[in-house]
Amino acid sequence: MTKEKTVSITIDNKKLHVKPGLTILQAAKANNIYIPSLCAFEHLPSYGACRLCIVEVDGIRGFPTSCTTPVEDGMVIRTETQELRNLRQEVLKLLLSEHPASCLFCSDKEECINFQGTIRKVGNTTGCRYCPNDHRCEIQTIVEKIGLTETSYPVYYRNFPVEKYDPFYDRDYNLCILCGRCIRVCNDIRLNGTLSFKQRGQKTTIGPAFDRTHLEAGCEFCGACVNVCPTGALSVKTGKWYGKQDKEGETTCNFCSIGCKLILQTKNESIVDSLPDYDSPLDKGLICVKGRFSITEYVHSPWRYSTPMEMTPVGYNNITWEKALDIAAEKIKGVKPDEVLMLISTQLLNEDIYCTQKFMRKIIGSEHIIPTPLIYLNNDFATYWNLCTESQPLEVIENTQFIFTVGFDSTYGYSPIGIRIKKAAKAGAYLVTLNDKETNLDLLASASFQVEKKAWYDVIEILIARDGKEKKHTEAQKILKEGAIDLNRLKKSLSKTKDKLIVLGQDILNHPERTRLLDRFEKTITKGGWKIIVANPYTNLKGTLMLGGFPYIMPGDILKTQTGEKVKTIKTQIVNFDLNKKRKLIYIIGDAPDLMIPDCDFLIYQNALPASFKKMPDLILPSNLFPETDGTIINMEDRILMVKKVIEPYMESKPDWWIISAIGERLKKGKFQFKDMQSIHGEIKKLIKGFPKIKDRLEFSRINAAGSKKTARFTPVPEAKRAIYRGIALSEVVSGMKVIERSLNE
Amino acid sequence: MSDTIDLIFEKYERAQDQLIPILQEVQRQYGYVSPEAVKKISRYLKITENQIYGVSSFYAQFRFSAPGRHSIRVCLGTACHVRGGATLLEMLERELDIKCGDTTSDKRFDLDRVACLGCCALSPVVQIDKDIYSRMTVTKLAELLKSYE
Ligand code: SF4
Numbered sequence: 071m072t073k074e075k076t077v078s079i080t081i082d083n084k085k086l087h088v089k090p091g092l093t094i095l096q097a098a099k100a101n102n103i104y105i106p107s108l109c110a111f112e113h114l115p116s117y118g119a120c121r122l123c124i125v126e127v128d129g130i131r132g133f134p135t136s137c138t139t140p141v142e143d144g145m146v147i148r149t150e151t152q153e154l155r156n157l158r159q160e161v162l163k164l165l166l167s168e169h170p171a172s173c174l175f176c177s178d179k180e181e182c183i184n185f186q187g188t189i190r191k192v193g194n195t196t197g198c199r200y201c202p203n204d205h206r207c208e209i210q211t212i213v214e215k216i217g218l219t220e221t222s223y224p225v226y227y228r229n230f231p232v233e234k235y236d237p238f239y240d241r242d243y244n245l246c247i248l249c250g251r252c253i254r255v256c257n258d259i260r261l262n263g264t265l266s267f268k269q270r271g272q273k274t275t276i277g278p279a280f281d282r283t284h285l286e287a288g289c290e291f292c293g294a295c296v297n298v299c300p301t302g303a304l305s306v307k308t309g310k311w312y313g314k315q316d317k318e319g320e321t322t323c324n325f326c327s328i329g330c331k332l333i334l335q336t337k338n339e340s341i342v343d344s345l346p347d348y349d350s351p352l353d354k355g356l357i358c359v360k361g362r363f364s365i366t367e368y369v370h371s372p373w374r375y376s377t378p379m380e381m382t383p384v385g386y387n388n389i390t391w392e393k394a395l396d397i398a399a400e401k402i403k404g405v406k407p408d409e410v411l412m413l414i415s416t417q418l419l420n421e422d423i424y425c426t427q428k429f430m431r432k433i434i435g436s437e438h439i440i441p442t443p444l445i446y447l448n449n450d451f452a453t454y455w456n457l458c459t460e461s462q463p464l465e466v467i468e469n470t471q472f473i474f475t476v477g478f479d480s481t482y483g484y485s486p487i488g489i490r491i492k493k494a495a496k497a498g499a500y501l502v503t504l505n506d507k508e509t510n511l512d513l514l515a516s517a518s519f520q521v522e523k524k525a526w527y528d529v530i531e532i533l534i535a536r537d538g539k540e541k542k543h544t545e546a547q548k549i550l551k552e553g554a555i556d557l558n559r560l561k562k563s564l565s566k567t568k569d570k571l572i573v574l575g576q577d578i579l580n581h582p583e584r585t586r587l588l589d590r591f592e593k594t595i596t597k598g599g600w601k602i603i604v605a606n607p608y609t610n611l612k613g614t615l616m617l618g619g620f621p622y623i624m625p626g627d628i629l630k631t632q633t634g635e636k637v638k639t640i641k642t643q644i645v646n647f648d649l650n651k652k653r654k655l656i657y658i659i660g661d662a663p664d665l666m667i668p669d670c671d672f673l674i675y676q677n678a679l680p681a682s683f684k685k686m687p688d689l690i691l692p693s694n695l696f697p698e699t700d701g702t703i704i705n706m707e708d709r710i711l712m713v714k715k716v717i718e719p720y721m722e723s724k725p726d727w728w729i730i731s732a733i734g735e736r737l738k739k740g741k742f743q744f745k746d747m748q749s750i751h752g753e754i755k756k757l758i759k760g761f762p763k764i765k766d767r768l769e770f771s772r773i774n775a776a777g778s779k780k781t782a783r784f785t786p787v788p789e790a791k792r793a794i795y796r797g798i799a800l801s802e803v804v805s806g807m808k809v810i811e812r813s814l815n816e
Numbered sequence: 817m818s819d820t821i822d823l824i825f826e827k828y829e830r831a832q833d834q835l836i837p838i839l840q841e842v843q844r845q846y847g848y849v850s851p852e853a854v855k856k857i858s859r860y861l862k863i864t865e866n867q868i869y870g871v872s873s874f875y876a877q878f879r880f881s882a883p884g885r886h887s888i889r890v891c892l893g894t895a896c897h898v899r900g901g902a903t904l905l906e907m908l909e910r911e912l913d914i915k916c917g918d919t920t921s922d923k924r925f926d927l928d929r930v931a932c933l934g935c936c937a938l939s940p941v942v943q944i945d946k947d948i949y950s951r952m953t954v955t956k957l958a959e960l961l962k963s964y965e
């Protein structure tokens with residue numbers, strides 16, 4: 071290993087060796103030397119606007135801003151001199167001349183902090199506390215550090231109306247100090263460009279073009295602007311009056327198969343905010359609206375089941391777990407294997423799936439464990455799975471020269487993929503988009519096809535066939551002309567590059583010619599030359615298959631072995647199982663649509679929120695949601711990710727594995743003595759070596775569904791249109807998601 | 817309009833530093849920069865509409881609404897400001913029910929501010945179309961508006 075180069079500098083008489091290329095501010099921070107700063111933010115390009123971070127450097131005239139001055143060998147820097155202190159105080163006073171300051175300079179400040187027992191909103195209505203950022207505000211910290219106790223300038227109140235009409239966050243630009251962090255994060259990190267300074271002078275404010283709302287202006291509601299704002303100007307609607315969080319914990323988002331890292335902030339066991347981690351290698355902190363803003367309302371929904379419930383002739387009765395488990399065991403005892411149907415979501419944790427399949431196989435002896443996508447996609451499932459097994463790690467995107475997106479849009483989901491694509495396009499990659507409406511990638515695309523679904527196949531042929539038969543595809547020819555797309559240039563760029571990538575969006579799931587398109591892609595990928603990334607809404611599809619959540623595929627079976635690939639076959643009769651056949655017992659974990667629930671004598675529904683189907687369950691078992699439980703998932707990159715418990719479960723709700731094991735133990739003593747995660751992992755480890763601490767990407771076998779094509783039936787897939795978790799659409803429980811969905815349907 | 821704006825594009829390179837020259841030409845040809853024009857420019861230069869608007873709203877020269885039949889310009893240069901220019905502007909905003917920079921819905925007037933019309937001795941000054949009105953007061957101005965259709 072070569073020794074890393076360093077430069078030596080002196081800060082406040084301390085000799086330091088730091089990495090070259092850092093700014094003075096970064097070097098100081100890395101060595102725990104505090105320099106006040108407001109407009110600088112770790113992951114953003116330097117800006118040099120607030121001038122609070124000024125320092126003295128020998129040999130440089132005046133007071134350079136440390137956030138824009140790179141370190142040089144031999145630099146002698148002072149951060150705390152009387153002159154600097156005076157200057158900073160002056161700068162801060164000027165800055166505060168347009169910022170309401172009653173929380174900063176108040177003779178009763180101390181008492182207020184120590185004794186004020188009210189929640190923030192009261193202060194808001196009574197007048198003195200107008201800012202939701204109290205106690206987590208960077209200005210408060212800086213005023214304290216710089217030692218400002220009063221201000222001599224009159225405060226000019228700009229009197230902008232507070233903007234509350236967009237979902238998820240409010241904006242009060244009277245509190246804004248124009249540091250530009252929000253603009254930079256939106257433009258430079260999210261590559262979205264919703265925000266910019268508007269007007270000038272005293273009227274300067276921030277926002278989209280004309281008087282558009284953020285929703286109209288193409289905002290993704292990623293909330294990045296809110297996390298970086300040092301003031302209370304931007305605030306999350308659901309968390310703004312809680313004050314400072316008292317705890318935080320890391321976990322993995324379970325809303326799609328990327329599995330972004332989330333930092334959940336809590337107060338009194340309630341989730342008040344959900345933040346990205348810019349250092350997370352998988353998602354780079356580029357989380358989407360679902361992970362950022364949907365968790366609080368979903369987890370703390372007033373509709374959540376608090377206890378088990380039993381249906382009686384006069385409606386539902388709350389019952390104890392003891393009783394609920396007894397009833398379940400009673401009903402399950404003695405049912406024959408083909409009289410049972412277990413429908414599961416693919417958004418459960420690996421451990422839940424393991425327990426569920428063990429329960430089905432070892433207690434009931436049945437293979438009728440069906441993840442709902444298998445019914446929706448039926449004969450296309452195998453093809454979809456095979457494409458998913460070929461799905462590349464996300465970092466591939468940035469090194470690709472030719473990207474072709476099909477039915478993909480990353481405005482309200484999959485942003486770690488979408489932003490990487492934008493980045494590649496900005497760096498010169500040739501980007502082609504195909505959709506039936508405008509997508510958020512079109513602006514940066516070299517060619518974008520906005521065409522009806524029925525013309526997709528032709529466009530795809532033109533791009534991937536390269537068989538010289540383009541003329542055959544008349545529809546596409548027409549489109550090329552209308553869209554003023556230069557086929558020759560496109561072809562040239564195609565033939566020039568070796569690494570070409572298809573990004574398959576979730577819209578493909580609802581394409582009327584789904585079978586034909588998926589088959590085409592499978593053929594292309596198998597032939598080589600193209601890579602693929604599948605933006606897959608089924609969070610733990612891979613874990614579900616790996617841990618045996620599919621009929622006739624045992625835990626571990628789908629993993630590729632050293633001896634080579636063994637293609638699995640899903641039996642046709644299972645894929646197209648008889649939905650009309652009456653069952654004795656149906657057990658649903660997650661949700662399922664009415665048409666998938668045959669007649670039955672007894673229906674058990676295990677989920678956190680009321681189901682979307684109309685049938686009335688006979689027994690309701692309340693389960694935990696992902697921030698309330700430990701476990702693992704396998705994401706689209708084939709990596710095992712940890713899901714960690716951040717808050718205590720809501721009321722009586724329990725983890726899925728716990729419920730299933732408790733019923734199993736009642737039916738066969740000694741089979742299900744799982745106390746905790748470790749005991750489940752112990753058992754899984756016997757089948758899958760190293761689980762769950764496998765650091766590498768796993769490798770999965772393909773599935774073969776040959777011979778069943780003819781009977782394919784088309785069922786529209788809800789996941790293609792809506793964000794869904796455990797069967798429930800986020801828009802049903804999260805008010806802002808409803809607003810977004812409505813705007814999409816307009 | 818889309819045809820003429822394409823003609824404008826032909827004259828300018830497809831590079832982001834051409835934004836201001838393109839905006840200027842659009843303003844010259846149409847009298848203002850419409851939302852449709854911003855959208856077209858956005859696609860052409862691959863910058864979002866929001867960013868284009870942000871940049872252009874910084875410069876006083878760009879208008880974002882179609883001009884009215886008559887253009888009112890209130891001088892807010894130092895001399896006029898000191899002698900009540902801002903009051904005149906406020907009065908007009910109230911009277912016409914529009915904000916500075918906008919056009920009335922009946923397209924009768926558009927309203928904007930300017931910095932110093934070069935006749936400070938006569939301040940405060942208001943310009944309507946080509947005519948300069950000096951020593952303006954709120955009442956005089958209200959009377960004056962009636963004579964414009
Ligand atoms: S939420 Fe995201 S996309 Fe919207 S303005 Fe803020 S940073 Fe930009």
Ligand code: SF4
Pocket residue numbers: 245246247248249250251252253276295298299300301303304
């Ligand atoms: S809204 Fe916040 S982040 Fe944006 S400029 Fe104002 S203070 Fe800075």
Ligand code: SF4
Pocket residue numbers: 323324325326327328329330353357358359360361362483484485486
């Ligand atoms: S992209 Fe997927 S994993 Fe990441 S925050 Fe959004 S829903 Fe969650």
Ligand code: FES
Pocket residue numbers: 106107108109110117118119120121122123124135136137138
């Ligand atoms: S932090 Fe350096 S100028 Fe703002």
Ligand code: FES
Pocket residue numbers: 891892893894895896897931932933934935936939940941
């Ligand atoms: S300030 Fe109004 S004319 Fe000079």
